[in-house]
Amino acid sequence: MNTPDPRPDLERIARRRAGLKLGLYLHAAVYVAVNLVLMALAFSTGRHWALYPLLGWGLGLAIHGAVVLALASGLHERLVRAERERLARRG
16 A cells, blocks of 8 residues: 655644744734834824824734644644545445
8 A cells, every 4th residue: 555655734734834833923023113113103192193003013023923824833734634534434
């Protein structure tokens, strides 16, 4: 019996997960850098307007983090596997 080698699939999954995490790290680094500059500008003038982009972008970063966490934890693969098994039982 000739079983396909699972390693290329594992390599693809590992590269995808690493790419997702790297994207999140870059997003977080840009978030911190830009918001530090905005906070410095805003507070040097005695205003607090920089809190709005900080909170808005922070929400986007939190959502990005939740998506990466869900995908990197293997949740997506488990859901796909469960659906594949459910479809196989039906047909």
